[in-house]
Amino acid sequence: MSVNQPTGAEGRPARAGRPSLARRLTPARRGPAPVGHARETGDRRLGYLLVAPVVILLLAITAYPLIYNIWNAFHFENLSYGGLPHKFVGWANFTAMFESPQWVAALERTLVFTAVTIAFDMVVGMALALMMHRRFRGRGFLRASILVPWAMPTVVSALLWKTMFDPGAGFVDYILGAFHPAWSSLSWLGISVWRSWVAIFIADSWKNIPFVAILLLAGLQVIPNDVYEAARIDGASWWQSFTRVTLPLLRPAISVALIFRTLQALLVFDVIYIMSGGGPGNSTETLSYLVYNTFIINTNIGLGGAMSIMLVVLALAVSFIYVRAFRPQTA
Amino acid sequence: MTSAVADDLPVPVAKHRAARRRRRLSAGKVVKETLFYLAVVIVVLIALFPFYWILRTSLLFNSQVAAGVGGANGIIPSHLSGVAYGNVFSQASFLRPLVNSIIVALATTAVTIVVASMAGYALARLRIRGTGAILGFILLAGFFPVLAMIGPLFLVLRYLGALNSIYPLIIVYLVYTLPISTWLLKNFFEQIPAELEDAALVDGATQLQVLRKVVIPVAVPAVFTAAILSFILAWNDFAFAVSFLTSTNHFTAPLAITTFGQSQFQTYYNLIDAAVVIISIPIALLVLFAQRRIVSGLTAGSFR
Numbered sequence: 001m002s003v004n005q006p007t008g009a010e011g012r013p014a015r016a017g018r019p020s021l022a023r024r025l026t027p028a029r030r031g032p033a034p035v036g037h038a039r040e041t042g043d044r045r046l047g048y049l050l051v052a053p054v055v056i057l058l059l060a061i062t063a064y065p066l067i068y069n070i071w072n073a074f075h076f077e078n079l080s081y082g083g084l085p086h087k088f089v090g091w092a093n094f095t096a097m098f099e100s101p102q103w104v105a106a107l108e109r110t111l112v113f114t115a116v117t118i119a120f121d122m123v124v125g126m127a128l129a130l131m132m133h134r135r136f137r138g139r140g141f142l143r144a145s146i147l148v149p150w151a152m153p154t155v156v157s158a159l160l161w162k163t164m165f166d167p168g169a170g171f172v173d174y175i176l177g178a179f180h181p182a183w184s185s186l187s188w189l190g191i192s193v194w195r196s197w198v199a200i201f202i203a204d205s206w207k208n209i210p211f212v213a214i215l216l217l218a219g220l221q222v223i224p225n226d227v228y229e230a231a232r233i234d235g236a237s238w239w240q241s242f243t244r245v246t247l248p249l250l251r252p253a254i255s256v257a258l259i260f261r262t263l264q265a266l267l268v269f270d271v272i273y274i275m276s277g278g279g280p281g282n283s284t285e286t287l288s289y290l291v292y293n294t295f296i297i298n299t300n301i302g303l304g305g306a307m308s309i310m311l312v313v314l315a316l317a318v319s320f321i322y323v324r325a326f327r328p329q330t331a
Numbered sequence: 332m333t334s335a336v337a338d339d340l341p342v343p344v345a346k347h348r349a350a351r352r353r354r355r356l357s358a359g360k361v362v363k364e365t366l367f368y369l370a371v372v373i374v375v376l377i378a379l380f381p382f383y384w385i386l387r388t389s390l391l392f393n394s395q396v397a398a399g400v401g402g403a404n405g406i407i408p409s410h411l412s413g414v415a416y417g418n419v420f421s422q423a424s425f426l427r428p429l430v431n432s433i434i435v436a437l438a439t440t441a442v443t444i445v446v447a448s449m450a451g452y453a454l455a456r457l458r459i460r461g462t463g464a465i466l467g468f469i470l471l472a473g474f475f476p477v478l479a480m481i482g483p484l485f486l487v488l489r490y491l492g493a494l495n496s497i498y499p500l501i502i503v504y505l506v507y508t509l510p511i512s513t514w515l516l517k518n519f520f521e522q523i524p525a526e527l528e529d530a531a532l533v534d535g536a537t538q539l540q541v542l543r544k545v546v547i548p549v550a551v552p553a554v555f556t557a558a559i560l561s562f563i564l565a566w567n568d569f570a571f572a573v574s575f576l577t578s579t580n581h582f583t584a585p586l587a588i589t590t591f592g593q594s595q596f597q598t599y600y601n602l603i604d605a606a607v608v609i610i611s612i613p614i615a616l617l618v619l620f621a622q623r624r625i626v627s628g629l630t631a632g633s634f635r
Contacts, residue, residue, distance in 0.1 A: 042538070043457045043458060043538060044457060044458060044459055044460070046453070046457060046538050046539065047453040047454075047457030047458070047459035048453075048459060049453075050449035050450055050452060050453035050457070051449070051450045051453045051454060051459060051465060053446045053449065053450065054446050054447065054449075054450035054469060054509055054513055055450075055465060055468065055469075057446065057502070057505050057509065058468070058469060058472040058505070058506065058509060058510070060502075061472070061480060061484070061502070061503060061505065061506040062472045062475040062480060062506060064483065065479065065480040065481075065482070065483035065484055066479070066480075066483075068483035068486070068487075069479065069482065069483055072482075072483070128374065131367075131370065131371065131374065134367075136367075136368075136371075138371065140622070141375070142371055142374065142375060143622060143626070144618060144619055144622045145374070145375045145378045145379050146374065146378055147618050147622055147625065147626070148378060148379070148382075148614075148615055148618050148619075149378055151563055151614045151615075151617065151618045151625070152567070152611055152614055152615075153566065153567035153568075153569065153585045153610065153614070154567065154569055154585075155567075155569055155585035155586075155588055155589065155607070155610070156585075156607050156610065156611050156614075159385075159588065159589075159603055159604070159607050160381050160382070160384075160385050160604075160607060161381065163384065163385055163388055163600050163603070163604055164381055164384060166598070166600060168396070168397065168398075168399045168400075169388055169396050169399065169400065169598075169600045170400070171380075171381075171384050171400070171406075173400070174400040174401065174406075206377070206378075206381070210378075211629070214626055214629055214630065215629070215630060217626075218626070218629075218630035259474075263474055263476075267476045267477065267478060269477070269478055269569075269570050270569040270570060273569070273573065273589075274569070274589055287478075288476070288477075288478040288570075291478045291479070291481070291482070292478060292481065292570075292573075292574065295481065295482035295485070296481065296482070296485060296574045301482060301486065304482050305482060305483075308476075308478065308479035308480075308481075308482055308483075309479070311476040311478060311479045312475070312476055312479050314476075315474060315475070315476050315479075319471075319474055
């Protein structure tokens with residue numbers, strides 16, 4: 001997905017749209033004649049018409065639910081669908097959420113999962129990007145192989161790793177058993193908390209590292225070679241040129257990858273639902289999973305609304321922090 | 332890794348370097364190269380071996396799955412059969428969900444292309460006030476937490492009596508596809524030389540005609556990229572489907588698979604994995620044939 005850095009930072013496009021014909025042909029054409037002006041307003045009117053569907057659709061799918069959630073969170077205290085009696089309940093749902101051990105535990109879990117995932121995915125993704133950047137025979141094949149896991153539905157990655165980790169049918173179990181008999185027939189999902197997390201973590205990273213790698217690769221490709229050449233002539237070692245040249249110039253790519261991965265990890269749902277269903281017990285429930293459980297399964301629309309709003313707040317906070325931290329220094 | 336640097340030099344220089352490198356191929360270099368290729372092989376194995384494993388599992392009988400890995404059912408089993416694939420369609424009636432998914436993904440893609448091309452063109456070329464704000468909002472919508480939309484949309488669909496139908500998904504999935512497609516197409520339209528359009532305008536075409544007859548034909552590659560990405564994103568959804576759909580014949584394929592192969596006593600991984608292989612195939616083909624497009628689409632305009 002495309003993220004235009006300066007846009008994020010300053011709310012303006014890096015490159016303004018091309019001037020319309022009327023503007024481009026001035027001053028030769030415009031003069032006192034109103035034609036240019038009329039054309040420009042015409043252009044503009046057409047422009048609004050063309051942009052309207054995107055804006056309306058996206059508002060309907062995102063802003064409307066947000067407002068609805070806010071209303072619900074302040075008006076429903078009971079387990080009920082809308083339409084049933086409701087009254088203004090103030091911050092009751094938010095208080096309930098913050099005091100719920102289940103929610104606090106899910107928050108902690110989600111934050112730890114996010115931190116570990118990002119650290120791991122960024123390091124491995126960088127290594128893969130450097131690998132794909134190098135020119136060698138079979139590079140196209142390497143790129144395609146790395147891209148395939150990313151393009152798969154989460155259902156595929158989750159069920160695939162569920163198969164791999166199965167105590168009976170799984171390869172992981174088989175290979176571990178080959179090393180040590182005591183390591184076989186381990187139940188990875190459903191009994192041990194940390195083993196469940198390992199399985200989820202691997203399935204999630206396997207699918208998402210490729211995305212980080214592709215973004216970083218694109219960043220590597222726009223770094224001009226003479227910079228490296230200069231570093232080499234100055235006698236920089238590989239590590240020096242990596243830390244002093246590559247990393248700083250890769251800042252925009254790194255920031256994009258970081259934002260995407262952080263938000264994805266913070267909102268992780270599919271892989272949890274499919275692999276562990278939040279279990280054993282509640283031990284792999286994340287914030288998103290809890291929203292699903294509260295809203296859709298328990299039909300608690302007040303509390304579910306409050307939890308949804310917290311998700312939005314978290315996502316906004318993270319984006320804001322990253323945009324701030326990675327604001328272009330020279331701009 | 333210094334060679335990574337030299338590799339992108341102009342051809343003659345690179346050739347010269349390569350020749351020099353070949354002449355002075357020291358033992359250390361050989362070891363380095365070997366290690367590099369070893370790492371590549373490991374990466375490819377980690378990426379692709381799990382696919383072999385589900386393919387292998389999908390070709391087993393129930394009894395072989397139950398027996399566990401080893402012996403005649405080792406990494407390369409001695410007996411294979413396509414029985415699970417038959418069962419996916421006969422017992423689990425996977426055909427209906429598969430058709431549902433295809434309908435939804437194609438329809439989402441079609442709507443996305445129309446809406447995103449219009450908006451992308453307007454944002455790139457027509458001087459609208461607030462272009463920056465609109466682009467920022469579209470980007471933000473792409474980051475909006477999916478699970479935060481699900482509850483209210485569920486209530487709305489329930490109110491409209493549209494729960495448990497695949498058609499609302501076509502609209503809802505736009506939140507996945509519109510942000511990336513609009514940005515991608517906007518970036519592409521900006522790069523089309525303005526002279527093309529000017530010529531048409533001078534010839535008396537209206538802006539809308541210019542868009543239809545000049546810009547869209549030139550933009551086919553970018554539109555194609557946006558379409559591939561949209562299809563993948565719509566095909567891959569799980570969260571909306573699991574929240575809105577309740578009966579099997581309205582399921583999308585990814586949702587249907589999660590209900591397969593579970594019994595009280597055994598998980599029939601051959602059945603599950605057969606279905607997983609089936610829904611992986613269209614995506615795998617897209618990636619293999621359009622790898623370059625996907626990569627350029629994912630990264631278009633990211634760092635400018």
